Amino acid sequence: MRLTRRETLAGAGAVIAASTAPSFAASSPSSLNKLAETSGRRFGSAVAWAPPGTDTGSFTNPRYAAILERECKLLVPENQLKWQWVRRTRDAFDFRAFDAIADYAEKHDFKLRGHTLFWTPTKWYPKWLADTDFGPQPGARAAAEKLLADHVRTVCRRYGTRIYSYDVVNEAIQPETGEIRDTNVTRALGGEHFLDLMYHSAREAAPHAQLVYNDYMSWERNPVDETHIRGVLRLLEGFKKRGTPVDALGVQSHIRLLKKAPVAEIVRESEGPWRRFLDEVVGMGYKLLVTEFDVNDHEAPTDVRVRDRMVADYGRAYLDLMLSYPQLGDLLAWGMVDRYSWLNNFDPRADRTMKRGTPYDVNFRPKLLHKAMAGAFRSASTRHVS
Numbered sequence: 209m210r211l212t213r214r215e216t217l218a219g220a221g222a223v224i225a226a227s228t229a230p231s232f233a234a235s236s237p238s239s240l241n242k243l244a245e246t247s248g249r250r251f252g253s254a255v256a257w258a259p260p261g262t263d264t265g266s267f268t269n270p271r272y273a274a275i276l277e278r279e280c281k282l283l284v285p286e287n288q289l290k291w292q293w294v295r296r297t298r299d300a301f302d303f304r305a306f307d308a309i310a311d312y313a314e315k316h317d318f319k320l321r322g323h324t325l326f327w328t329p330t331k332w333y334p335k336w337l338a339d340t341d342f343g344p345q346p347g348a349r350a351a352a353e354k355l356l357a358d359h360v361r362t363v364c365r366r367y368g369t370r371i372y373s374y375d376v377v378n379e380a381i382q383p384e385t386g387e388i389r390d391t392n393v394t395r396a397l398g399g400e401h402f403l404d405l406m407y408h409s410a411r412e413a414a415p416h417a418q419l420v421y422n423d424y425m426s427w428e429r430n431p432v433d434e435t436h437i438r439g440v441l442r443l444l445e446g447f448k449k450r451g452t453p454v455d456a457l458g459v460q461s462h463i464r465l466l467k468k469a470p471v472a473e474i475v476r477e478s479e480g481p482w483r484r485f486l487d488e489v490v491g492m493g494y495k496l497l498v499t500e501f502d503v504n505d506h507e508a509p510t511d512v513r514v515r516d517r518m519v520a521d522y523g524r525a526y527l528d529l530m531l532s533y534p535q536l537g538d539l540l541a542w543g544m545v546d547r548y549s550w551l552n553n554f555d556p557r558a559d560r561t562m563k564r565g566t567p568y569d570v571n572f573r574p575k576l577l578h579k580a581m582a583g584a585f586r587s588a589s590t591r592h593v594s
Contacts, residue, residue: 240578245281247585247590248590253279255276255309280544283309286550291333295337301362310371321374321540322364322371322374325364326378328393333391341392352402356405361413364417365413368414369416371414372418373420373497374418375458377403380421380423384435420454421447422499423440427482434481441485444494448493457489457495457496458499459499460501461526464506465507498536500540501541504563505557505565515564516575520575531584531588544566545566545572546569547570549563
């Protein structure tokens with residue numbers, strides 16, 4: 209994920225003018241996680257860290273924590289395990305923010321995902337890494353190998369079994385070309401060796417953990433998404449051929465209402481090709497996760513009643529498709545409350561109203577999307593756990 213799509217590094221996103229849209233009254237005491245568990249799955253959310261008293265999507269915000277504790281079994285850090293937080297300099301790690309998240313998770317019996325051991329696009333590297341010249345070969349390869357392997361070992365050994373699943377590599381494919389991204393790290397190591405090194409290092413340091421490749425290819429049909437999908441399939445095929453220990457594909461699932469068209473029409477265009485993609489992935493033997501679900505309502509009408517219905521219908525159609533796969537395990541939202549959604553900063557609406565792509569509105573009330581998610585979990589096929 210792109211950092212500005214979530215929150216600034218300081219941990220606080222700009223809040224666009226709040227809407228006073230109506231919401232439905234919660235009609236069931238069952239949490240989203242309890243409903244997910246009926247088909248053998250679990251539900252969770254991203255969470256940030258911020259100092260107490262800060263108005264953010266942090267567990268230190270009591271109103272936000274109450275939603276997490278009511279609805280979720282899983283947590284994943286929004287930014288606080290990325291290199292920009294834990295490796296601001298080459299020679300020192302700073303785990304204070306993520307330690308706080310991990311301690312909160314343990315206290316409240318949440319399972320914890322690790323996001324991410326490496327985020328591939330150069331623009332999201334800490335400055336010192338982006339500026340690193342690994343020198344000529346063969347020294348460049350050895351230097352890059354040591355840097356990455358040491359990072360993986362340091363993180364994985366620090367948290368041990370407290371982290372059950374890692375996004376080992378995030379967004380390695382350049383969407384416009386379908387090829388492995390060209391960075392100083394991939395040039396020093398070679399793209400395939402970079403990837404293999406990360407996963408073999410993670411398997412060695414965290415043999416208990418589920419190892420995931422995570423990316424944001426989406427089901428909306430356009431040439432870039434199609435190229436991105438083909439690139440991810442080639443990547444997964446390569447992992448299998450080389451024996452790289454990748455257990456699952458993390459499908460970020462930032463789905464997008466980007467066309468001024470009826471939801472049913474958008475879904476009809478998307479579902480066939482998307483199912484063929486997923487069929488290829490599971491046909492290779494990979495599990496699936498939904499790692500970062502939300503709905504981008506960029507082109508939906510300003511009227512929040514209409515917009516919330518479109519978001520709910522679109523989200524329900526997508527989740528129904530994903531949950532029809534018994535290979536799909538955990539499902540996590542990328543935040544639970546519109547007020548703190550990364551979408552407000554990353555892709556603001558032309559009318560400047562707040563994005564409405566999470567289950568709860570600015571006033572911490574469940575919306576139609578929450579009801580749609582609950583319905584999808586109630587009707588989900590049973591997961592086959594192997």
